[in-house]
Amino acid sequence: MIVAQVFGATAMLWDGESRVEATLAKRLKMGADRRTTILAVGDEVDVERDARGALSIVAISPRRTYLSRAAGHQGEVQIIAANAEQAVIVSSVAEPPFRPGLVDRWALLAVRGGITPYLCVNKVDLLSPEEVEREIAAAAAPLPHVLVSARTGAGVKELHDLLRGSITVLVGHSGVGKSSLLHEIIPEEEIATGEVSAKNLKGRHTTTSSRLYHLPEGGIVIDTPGVRSVSLGPTTAQEVAAIFPEIHGAPPCRFRECTHRMEPGCSVLAGVEAGDIPRQVYGRYRKLLLEAEVV
Numbered sequence: 001m002i003v004a005q006v007f008g009a010t011a012m013l014w015d016g017e018s019r020v021e022a023t024l025a026k027r028l029k030m031g032a033d034r035r036t037t038i039l040a041v042g043d044e045v046d047v048e049r050d051a052r053g054a055l056s057i058v059a060i061s062p063r064r065t066y067l068s069r070a071a072g073h074q075g076e077v078q079i080i081a082a083n084a085e086q087a088v089i090v091s092s093v094a095e096p097p098f099r100p101g102l103v104d105r106w107a108l109l110a111v112r113g114g115i116t117p118y119l120c121v122n123k124v125d126l127l128s129p130e131e132v133e134r135e136i137a138a139a140a141a142p143l144p145h146v147l148v149s150a151r152t153g154a155g156v157k158e159l160h161d162l163l164r165g166s167i168t169v170l171v172g173h174s175g176v177g178k179s180s181l182l183h184e185i186i187p188e189e190e191i192a193t194g195e196v197s198a199k200n201l202k203g204r205h206t207t208t209s210s211r212l213y214h215l216p217e218g219g220i221v222i223d224t225p226g227v228r229s230v231s232l233g234p235t236t237a238q239e240v241a242a243i244f245p246e247i248h249g250a251p252p253c254r255f256r257e258c259t260h261r262m263e264p265g266c267s268v269l270a271g272v273e274a275g276d277i278p279r280q281v282y283g284r285y286r287k288l289l290l291e292a293e294v295v
């Protein structure tokens, strides 16, 4: 069974056909590392029925992938979604303005957890195609991207094709139109089911408000709460470089742990000088490096 929603130690599970409520077994609560999320949406779990007929989660399978973010000040890590194969970073081209830095941060978090990032740019109805291209040029490469409008329906089929048959986590800050897109993709009944169960569990502490939906034609979509900013937590320069193929693919530098900032014999700096690495790409690398409290 797959975790569809988490309310403290209680979860809604999806068994492939319907949703059932289950409670995390006490020994799992005790044994877990308190700084990381014990149970995350997307986790695969084993359950047992107790004498009174209630379901209890007795085992959590090791996560194949994870999407996490730093939460709080004590180094806590919040798992936003488990076992997703791809992350669709939803952004808008205007209203609110496109934020390339945020896209880069989500891409880094996805790659860190073993997830393939994609970019989805919504609200393309607000600008001309040329303006859209200009806005996203700096951030789109190297991410594969889809251009959509929840308002006109443009590109929604393409987005649907991307989600079909895969396990996808949707991320994005509020206002970009993520819920509008979700309503285009997930049938009304499926969205309503979750709302009913949430009502039953009202009043219980919500540790994460990610929610799992299934697509009737196959595939899973995990919707995550819209956050204003994402913290990366401890990050290495190598992780930052990994999301820029031009930098990642540069010849080895003299120092193996080169941060490509000012080190002598740095092949990335040489590449920028020679025009092989676009200055815009290098600029994004430096900006992300600054934000990433590199360790």
Ligand code: GDP
Binding pocket: 122, 123, 124, 125, 126, 148, 149, 150, 151, 152, 172, 173, 174, 175, 176, 177, 178, 179, 180, 181, 226
């Ligand atoms: P969320 O916070 O990301 O879930 O965003 P919502 O789906 O609630 O949408 C935020 C606002 O943007 C609403 O007023 C929507 O009507 C509007 N909106 C959503 N998609 C589009 C779109 O494709 N084009 C335009 N022009 N507005 C949109």
Ligand code: ZN
Binding pocket: 253, 254, 258, 259, 260, 261, 263, 265, 266, 267, 268, 269
């Ligand atoms: Zn270097």
